[in-house]
């Protein structure tokens with residue numbers, strides 16, 4: 732029997748909330764990925780953050796469309812896919828067919844980025860743009876009107892479980908200001924890397940409204956649901 736594909740849920744279809752929590756499954760226990768994901772889903776997550784690494788753009792490999800497809804039936808939450816790929820344009824269709832609802836590309840990656848963003852939209856997904864810690868906020872300016880979300884990396888992309896880079900906080904503030912100046916203050920501003928109970932408050936105060944949390948959720952001492960509730964209680 733062929734399964735009917737789930738209708739796309741671009742992040743523009745999220746219910747209005749002051750804060751969204753996006754657990755990153757990179758920190759889940761891969762031997763029981765479905766169970767961990769189910770706990771995050773019933774525990775109050777708003778979307779699932781999925782890190783895709785090609786061993787070239789970043790010095791690590793993670794997962795491909797097969798894993799995304801395998802976990803698609805586990806939860807109805809939107810899949811927020813962070814593409815750490817040198818050539819993201821080559822892989823949009825496989826990830827969308829596997830169940831992605833949102834694709835974020837890096838401003839430092841290769842290709843015609845406006846065309847890639849347009850293709851993400853054509854495929855029924857929302858689009859995001861992100862930047863490495865060393866890339867200045869102004870690099871995003873040409874793309875701000877084209878995307879629904881900006882992601883600020885607060886670790887060097889490639890690995891989970893790294894320490895939060897507080898030096899990126901002014902960049903979050905600057906990007907939120909750029910959004911306001913362009914009348915786009917309703918945009919999502921996501922922060923990814925080392926976000927947990929000790930760092931989330933600063934990130935929210937700087938202007939973020941989507942928290943990616945890997946280790947702090949999946950390795951939490953009191954469980955996944957408790958960690959998500961703890962982050963949610965910050966606003």
Ligand SMILES: O=C(CO)[C@H](O)[C@H](O)COP(=O)(O)O
Pocket residue numbers: 755757758780782813886887888889890891892893923924925926943944945946947
């Ligand atoms: O994009 C990423 C790494 O490149 C991950 O999303 C991020 O590192 C999340 O993990 P943690 O919350 O453990 O830092």
Ligand SMILES: [Fe+2]
Pocket residue numbers: 755780781782813923943
């Ligand atoms: Fe990520």
